[in-house]
Amino acid sequence: MNYTLNQLRIFQKVSQNQSITKASEELHLTQPAVSIQLKNFQDQFPIPLTEVVGRKLYLTQFGKEIAVAVERILNEVYAMNYKTLEYGGKLAGRLKISVVSTGKYVMPYFLSGFMELHPGVELVMDVTNKSSVVEHLENNAVDFALVSVLPNHLKVDTIKLMENHLYLVGSPHVVGSPKKPTLKNLDKAPLIFRENGSATRMAMENFLKKRQIEVSKKIELTSNEAVKQAVLAGLGYSIMPLIGIKNVIKTGDLQVHPMKGLPIKTNWNLTWMASKRFSPVAQAFSEYIIAEKQNIIQTRFKWFEEYPNSID
Incomplete structure (x- = not known):
């Protein structure tokens, strides 16, 4: 076996999205580049990792098992990087956020300052539909979710952003x-x-x-x-x-x-499961939001005031 970390990351994204197109978009690579690296990774195994049925890509059972192993390997690599930064006295780790589609115009402004303060933090932000965001929240797949309507069937805590x-x-x-x-x-x-x-x-x-x-x-x-x-x-x-x-x-x-x-x-609400145990990164981000949200709203969204606030 002679696979690279780059091939592992590409296979991880392809397996998560079951799509070369979506994987290429998330990795900011061309589709041919992703396809070539996926093929190079596949060539190291005698059993198919993926199959195409009705023009849609699926993982084979063997591919699913490899995907689990790849996820574990990459998590260990990330942990090594985080530990190195932590020993240097820096905040390090992953911050995972799921955002409803219109929230993509809001959330980045509440993240940029935090990411600048903590370069050792890796951001994973998924922009998707409301049902998927709620599912990510319920399955504890993310630290936070950004929604405008709170899910009634879940016990959540929240910070009103704007x-x-x-x-x-x-x-x-x-x-x-x-x-x-x-x-x-x-x-x-x-x-x-x-x-x-x-x-x-x-x-x-x-x-x-x-x-x-x-x-x-x-x-x-x-x-x-x-x-x-x-x-x-x-x-x-x-x-x-x-x-x-x-x-x-x-x-x-x-x-x-x-x-x-x-x-x-x-209201846009930054939401998390009430039973969630925050990582150091998630805890730091929640504290940052509480301290800085009003300043962010005033500097980034003051233009809202140009439009009528109500019609009698």
Whole structure:
């Protein structure tokens, strides 16, 4: 056997994602580079590690066992690195965070200062849908989760980070709908929703239900970015978190439409299982957030104040 740490890391990511494409994205490598290293790793074993069924990649039973061993080996390598830093008096270890898709516009600003203070900390941040975030939390796969709606079935502790404001937005060139949406004509406008289970979807549906607005034309998409692109293309209107559309509003490609009952206000919550035993890194991060969150909000998100806080 003559495999390298790089090959082990690549096989680990491929096995976790069951996808060369997703592994390459997380590793910031090209797909051909990942494929070549995966093949080089496979060539050292007489039994297949993966198989493709219906154009989807799966681990074989042997591959699953190798994946467990690879995970153990890499954890030992990381532990060696952390111990070296700890003996030098530095905070070291992994910080694992699972973030709902719209949270990717928030969480990095609460991490950058901490990571600068502690270069020995390795960050693992997974951006995914709400159900996967809650699953990671429940399975103790992460230290923290960032959500706007707390899971009712779990006993969790939380730190409120900042408010999340959702507005009705549309392109100046919406196709075949009211150019100035109001509560009276919103039922005639095509509306673009996130998928079922999304906190943004729930907030939008509650707004419409409370005002007894029946949707005549509904479009459903599975990511915040997909919704944004559809709205930009003029396919319809949507109620979206302001945090993810700042730049396209500034350029005029999207317009905020003031309306009574908007913005919808929720909170971004840094959440963890109440029974969680913090590592030194997780403990340090929670203390950092408590001490610095107001300063981060004032310096990074003051632009929120440019938009109406309520419509009477």
